[in-house]
Amino acid sequence: MMVLPDSFRHADVCAPIGYDFWRFHIFDCLAVKLLLLSDMIFLFSLPSSLWIDEEQFIENLRCSPNIAVQRKPLPSKASRKKDIQICSLSHKSMATANQARHHAIIFSLLLGVSFLPNLAMALSSPLSTKSIAIIGGGNVGSTIAISILQAPQAMLPVKVLIGARNVDGTRAKLQENGKGQLTVSPVDDAIRECDVLILTVPGGHDDDDIAAIVASLGGDEAVRDKIIIDATNPLSSFADGLQVRWGSTKSGGEVLQDCVPSARVYKAFNTLGVELMVRPRSERNVDMLYCGGAGGDDGARAVVHAVIAAVGFTPRYVGPIRYARNLEAMAELWIHAAIPSLPGAQLGRDWSFGMNGNLATDTTKEDS
Ligand SMILES: NC(=O)c1ccc[n+]([C@@H]2O[C@H](COP(=O)([O-])OP(=O)(O)OC[C@H]3O[C@@H](n4cnc5c(N)ncnc54)[C@H](OP(=O)(O)O)[C@@H]3O)[C@@H](O)[C@H]2O)c1
Numbered sequence: 001m002m003v004l005p006d007s008f009r010h011a012d013v014c015a016p017i018g019y020d021f022w023r024f025h026i027f028d029c030l031a032v033k034l035l036l037l038s039d040m041i042f043l044f045s046l047p048s049s050l051w052i053d054e055e056q057f058i059e060n061l062r063c064s065p066n067i068a069v070q071r072k073p074l075p076s077k078a079s080r081k082k083d084i085q086i087c088s089l090s091h092k093s094m095a096t097a098n099q100a101r102h103h104a105i106i107f108s109l110l111l112g113v114s115f116l117p118n119l120a121m122a123l124s125s126p127l128s129t130k131s132i133a134i135i136g137g138g139n140v141g142s143t144i145a146i147s148i149l150q151a152p153q154a155m156l157p158v159k160v161l162i163g164a165r166n167v168d169g170t171r172a173k174l175q176e177n178g179k180g181q182l183t184v185s186p187v188d189d190a191i192r193e194c195d196v197l198i199l200t201v202p203g204g205h206d207d208d209d210i211a212a213i214v215a216s217l218g219g220d221e222a223v224r225d226k227i228i229i230d231a232t233n234p235l236s237s238f239a240d241g242l243q244v245r246w247g248s249t250k251s252g253g254e255v256l257q258d259c260v261p262s263a264r265v266y267k268a269f270n271t272l273g274v275e276l277m278v279r280p281r282s283e284r285n286v287d288m289l290y291c292g293g294a295g296g297d298d299g300a301r302a303v304v305h306a307v308i309a310a311v312g313f314t315p316r317y318v319g320p321i322r323y324a325r326n327l328e329a330m331a332e333l334w335i336h337a338a339i340p341s342l343p344g345a346q347l348g349r350d351w352s353f354g355m356n357g358n359l360a361t362d363t364t365k366e367d368s
Contacts, residue, residue, distance in 0.1 A: 084230075087220025101109035115348060119245065125188040126303045127310060131159040133194035135187060135217065137170040139274045140231055142179045144311055147279040149181075151310035158310075163190030163197075165216065188218055196303060197226045198269070199256075203232030205245065207255055210234070214259040227300045230324070231269035233331045242335055242342060244328045264300045265290030267324040268308055268315075270331045273338065273349040279312050286356045288313035289330070291323035316355050 023306050133143045162184045164170035171184045191197060197217075205212035213232075217223060234252030235242045245252060257265040268290035269277065276286055286297065288308045293301050301317065308315035318326070330353060336344030337351070 050356045074198035126306045130195045132196045133161045133163045133190035134198045135163040137162040143277045147311045150279045161190040163187040198229045200231045201236040205234050205236045220260045226263045228265045244332045251324035267306045287316045291318045292321040
């Protein structure tokens with residue numbers, strides 16, 4: 001067996017794996033990148049649209065007498081992305097080691113090529129220079145945060161912060177739910193540091209409720225020039241049937257934009273259940289309808305588009321913020337269909353609104 005550096009001696013897993021792995025399984029796992037460094041083979045599982053279940057993958061490796069696997073947490077900077085794991089593989093016999101090393105070099109080259117599109121995507125993404133603050137670290141906020149960190153664009157350090165009014169409590173809850181890797185800050189700090197803000201707090205039903213949410217963000221001045229993606233639904237209480245603002249001429253999204261004229265408000269993520277926001281999803285593509293942007297686009301829509309894509313959806317722009325009325329009503333529809341004690345049909349939570357046809361994907365055309 002090869003001698004492992006000291007740093008690997010105390011690794012948490014050490015299991016024999018199969019040489020067959022090199023020959024038969026690697027092409028099934030394009031998300032896995034290999035790097036051969038002297039006599040060590042490092043196996044990185046990077047965030048990718050071709051995400052694999054890493055535990056299952058490692059499990060699959062545990063069948064050969066020839067190679068030993070050790071896993072350890074990533075050191076330094078990379079450890080910020082807790083979804084990346086590292087393994088060191090070593091060969092128990094020199095004969096197979098040489099053979100496997102030869103194959104590994106070839107695989108590394110091939111997989112390096114598969115790595116390039118992700119790198120190109122990351123470099124060209126508008127997110128590569130943006131910081132994102134997610135206000136509210138509940139179900140939706142934390143799920144979106146993790147999905148963005150797992151996206152291929154996250155090969156570059158996309159900064160994602162959770163803004164919480166109760167920092168310690170939110171941290172503790174995230175820890176409990178296995179999401180302790182997320183960074184939690186006070187709301188004002190998170191907003192100050194971000195270019196894009198995703199609002200995932202409980203929605204305000206009345207104008208006053210929405211104004212109170214804006215006040216909790218620090219008011220219009222605090223969000224000047226920021227892009228706000230409003231994921232909330234302005235629902236009435238359960239006793240009132242979880243209805244959107246049928247009594248008002250404006251949607252929650254429009255009222256929010258009125259309250260923060262210095263920011264650019266978009267409505268997105270509100271029409272689907274949180275379970276669809278998780279990466280990896282099934283292979284099916286899921287559309288995310290979104291709207292917004294006041295007075296021209298100036299690149300903000302491209303950023304919103306990229307955020308939605310980073311969470312794993314196909315973004316579909318449907319028009320200016322006026323269409324938040326429609327998106328909020330659609331959300332009410334699925335909520336009513338999903339919640340058994342409400343009067344809608346019992347369709348369950350797993351449904352989404354899709355679009356067929358050859359839709360324009362131009363994110364730069366002017367709002368009408
Ligand atoms: N659940 C879904 O499937 C789904 C899908 C689409 C859209 N939505 C919408 O997304 C929003 C969030 O839903 P959710 O299921 O994630 O709710 P949730 O689990 O209750 O999370 C809401 C979070 O917001 C925090 N919060 C409340 N007021 C805040 C404030 N002023 N500043 C900072 N943080 C605040 C809460 O923390 P503390 O109370 O501890 O401060 C909590 O962590 C809602 O508007 C909902 O309509 C939900």
